[in-house]
Amino acid sequence: DSGVTQTPKHLITATGQRVTLRCSPRSGDLSVYWYQQSLDQGLQFLIHYYNGEERAKGNILERFSAQQFPDLHSELNLSSLELGDSALYFCASSVALGGKQETQYFGPGTRLLVL
Amino acid sequence: DQQVKQNSPSLSVQEGRISILNCDYTNSMFDYFLWYKKYPAEGPTFLISISSIKDKNEDGRFTVFLNKSAKHLSLHIVPSQPGDSAVYFCAASGGGNTGNQFYFGTGTSLTVIP
Numbered sequence: 698d699s700g701v702t703q704t705p706k707h708l709i710t711a712t713g714q715r716v717t718l719r720c721s722p723r724s725g726d727l728s729v730y731w732y733q734q735s736l737d738q739g740l741q742f743l744i745h746y747y748n749g750e751e752r753a754k755g756n757i758l759e760r761f762s763a764q765q766f767p768d769l770h771s772e773l774n775l776s777s778l779e780l781g782d783s784a785l786y787f788c789a790s791s792v793a794l795g796g797k798q799e800t801q802y803f804g805p806g807t808r809l810l811v812l
Numbered sequence: 813d814q815q816v817k818q819n820s821p822s823l824s825v826q827e828g829r830i831s832i833l834n835c836d837y838t839n840s841m842f843d844y845f846l847w848y849k850k851y852p853a854e855g856p857t858f859l860i861s862i863s864s865i866k867d868k869n870e871d872g873r874f875t876v877f878l879n880k881s882a883k884h885l886s887l888h889i890v891p892s893q894p895g896d897s898a899v900y901f902c903a904a905s906g907g908g909n910t911g912n913q914f915y916f917g918t919g920t921s922l923t924v925i926p
Contacts, residue, residue: 699855699857701855732916737918738918739814739816739818739901739915739916739917739918739919740856740901740903740914740916741916742913742914742915745913753913755913787855787856789855798844798861798863798905800858801858801914802855802857802858803848803855803856803857804855805853805854805855806855
């Protein structure tokens with residue numbers, strides 16, 4: 698158990714809908730990262746938050762947004778969903794600013810299926 | 813464009829033998845490399861890492877080798893055990909145009925046969 702929790706574990710929804718994925722980092726970790734893993738793809742970095750502030754953006758679509766709250770939990774909002782958004786979404790956390798040598802601890806993921 | 817590639821989707825090895833997982837990268841700005849292991853229904857967990865100033869890093873049964881000129885790294889598991897059966901992801905990070913984020917490969921599914 699990494700100490701990172703993600704809810705829900707599974708989510709089935711329809712095209713055009715909006716969903717919110719939630720992540721609670723390990724106790725004491727200030728950084729939260731979101732990744733998307735589509736079929737036969739590696740984990741694609743979406744976005745990084747540190748202590749409530751956005752630090753870096755990766756291949757995140759404009760239909761997607763995220764935020765980190767004062768209690769450090771984070772939410773990833775996916776809107777106007779398309780079939781291609783079906784994927785595993787992972788959240789990870791790390792202690793500090795997320796330097797390249799800082800270990801990231803991953804949650805179990807949320808599997809999203811868009812029908 | 814996939815900057816970190818794992819060209820073998822799967823690998824089967826007999827228990828007790830060596831497992832060799834390979835990873836190639838394209839961006840010369842990468843200078844830190846990691847391997848993560850993932851069991852079904854769990855998130856990836858950190859296994860071992862190597863900085864570009866080294867060409868080898870060892871941790872118990874796990875050794876990572878880095879060949880910078882070939883932009884290639886490999887993970888050796890000796891001896892392989894059934895509990896090592898999992899998906900292994902290679903990841904890279906660095907400065908410059910890499911944005912200091914982690915880039916992951918597509919993973920290699922290792923099966924260790926008892």
